[in-house]
Amino acid sequence: MAIRQAREFSMIKWMDAGAARVCLLGMALALSMACSTDSKAQSIPLEEGIFSGQLHLEQARIDDTAVPNEPVIGKVKIITDPEPSQEGDVFDEPVTTRTLDVPKPDAAARFLETAPDVTSAAKYSSTQTYEYDLGNLVATASADGIDFTEAAALIAPIKGVIRFPDELSKDKIKITYPVILFLHGRSPVPDSYKGYDYLAKDLAKHGYVVVSIDAASVNNEMVTFKRPDEADIASFPPKTLQRLLPGVDINSPPPGKARIKWLLGLIRAKYASGDASSLARGQLILGTLDRLRQINQQGQKTKAGAAGPLNVLKGKLDFTRIGIMGHSRGGHGVVNALRLKDERLKTTANSLAESIRKKPDLFENYPLLVAATQGTADLAVITGSDKFKKALKAHNIFLATGSKGDGKSELYGFKGGFLLAPTYAGSDEDKPKNVPLAVLLPGCDGDVVTFDGAKAFDKNRFGAKDDQAPRYQVLVQGANHNFYNAKWTSDDASNYLEGPDFCKSNAKGNVRLSADAQRNSGLFLIDSFMRYHVGREMQFASYWNAQARLPQAACPEGKGSCDERVVLTVQKGGSHSKTIQSFNPARDGSSFNRTVVLSGIHEHALCDLPVSKPPNPFAVTTCTPEQLPAFISAVGGAPRQGFLSVADHLELSWTKIDASIVKNLGDLSAKGYDSLTFRIAVARPMDQEVEVTLTDTANQSYPxxxxNFSDALHNLPRRKDVDVKIPVVDHPDDEVYTEGQARIFLNMVAIPLKAFEGVDLAHLKELKLAFPKESGSVAITDIELQNFGRDELIASKTGIGLASSKKPEDKVLLISQ
Incomplete structure (x- = not known):
């Protein structure tokens, strides 16, 4: 059963221009008040947009009448903060919206400013960390990521840690705070959910309620584990058991039932799927939100009936502004939460009873429930009994919310999803819609070595025509999989033997980031994304629109510039981008053969986007006439280095200087756009150059x-002005990787249209991409015009360039995402 989105929402809200100006003026006069007509709870007053025409996504439909009419019963305790907030460190810096590089930025420059450090200008102090246990969710696990077939119910405790602004319980004005949730991946490390406290603490200081979910119960689930069972273990010969458990002394316990149970536990722990589809992870996110919404409506109490520590959150949470980040399998869980947000998979008491009857030993922590399922196989009789109902209440168990009778479920206002080194598998037919989505690829990932995140971005980069939400791919060179979680201290990149040497921290010429440097980078990328998209803090808009340098605090040792370390790809949604050539027949038609001319190209191939859907969950790229040798790479049967993106693309190889691709534009107007963008992957050698020329209908051209505008032309973090002279000479340390041993991705080149001096942008005739190196292999895709708001940013910094309307009936299109 594929999940279908119940409905799509128009994402455009028109706002009277005069009202917008009054609202902004009111915010300037009184930062403590949100500009709202709501006489009840107001949203926390965060920064408004500086880019004219910024879009606000439609408000979520939150029906608090569906909340259980009782407080949440749970245990909450304070975890001592090793670095407690100091009372004097708040408000000690002026509140600034951006760091200005120059008074008047060059409209044709790559960068217009430097992004601000996320840790600066904190407006709040953070509480210490609260660890919570708010009951138990009945969720559904499945090994099938396509249709979620053969699903089985499990019990997932609603546990984790939470931080929020200390001022939340003291404010006199009834305002609400955005909510951010983190979800860790599958790791045996205890307390993995505590590994993102460095992110949570910073966000809490800037006005966010931050929850990190404990997903250990999902990681250890065995309800989807089919064989072997105890009878199989008893029948297996010693040779089979030793093969299944290498290095284990299988004869250690004495023969008998205890030994069989011990062996079965070891095999289950080693081979269980841990909810391979991440369905339960998505439900755990939504179930945690359900519990928080109940607290927001009814409060939180202890078992003794006293007000609990989280009772201060009552009436303080803003469920129209939610951001979610998932790491590793948690990233897949985020995708599922966004898929399920409109129409959920319902869990029932019957499905729980069935799972308990099949594998009662897996529910030994819930003895009253196990006892209530004995004596009859009739599920209706079991779940209708007082014994079963009392057991549910005694164990504080609730069901994952399902759809209402009208086919709709309560909608939470997801304003951003961040996939951190994610796993990704499943149907491509049910994409997250109308939610800004970022995928971070650690260039030296030694865990998810198939780089599923590249697939996640490529398959979700384009939404429906009315989907205005942007998508991002963020390649962080030198980062491994683990260090973004402070509890995951193992260096997966150095331990992974099949990875490239430049990812091994003990290798000569390696490009690795230290654990601290990696987390500093992650702190900026994750928190600025959340604050921009969830909190509408527009000081970060320029970075996420590819116009700002990284702040020094996000660089190794906290100094200098390091934009070569982080390669950002931006795909604007809806009307904010216009395709020139995608190399996808469904979007281009037959335009490739009619409007594209290849010169000096030795061989080429057109390759499609593999679409995973029933019955083929692992579709692969197919190329016409066939994929070029430079792009075919596999180690141990699966691609782990070489070309790892899967977007539809054109592959090119040449052996002479000045090979080129020319696109006939007819008489194309670039009105409404400010940048020419395309994605490129360099397969041979390690660095390339592209000379980009636009020509207008009067034959005026500019190369x-x-x-000069991108770091996408290097497969390692090489600074053009320091490390390498392009296009003639490659960096000497790169020579050993020139045959595809690097990890190669399609990354964005973005050139401001105003850089093409003297060209009439309203009448474009031709685009030429020329390759001055004598040989090479590259892949090209997504040649587009995009609007990154450059003119609005320049106008905000210079005070010129924006025409104000004097007509009260004029409308302004707001775009904050």
């Missing part, structure tokens, strides 16, 4: 050197 641009692409490497």
């Amino acid at each position: 641009i050197t692409a490497s």
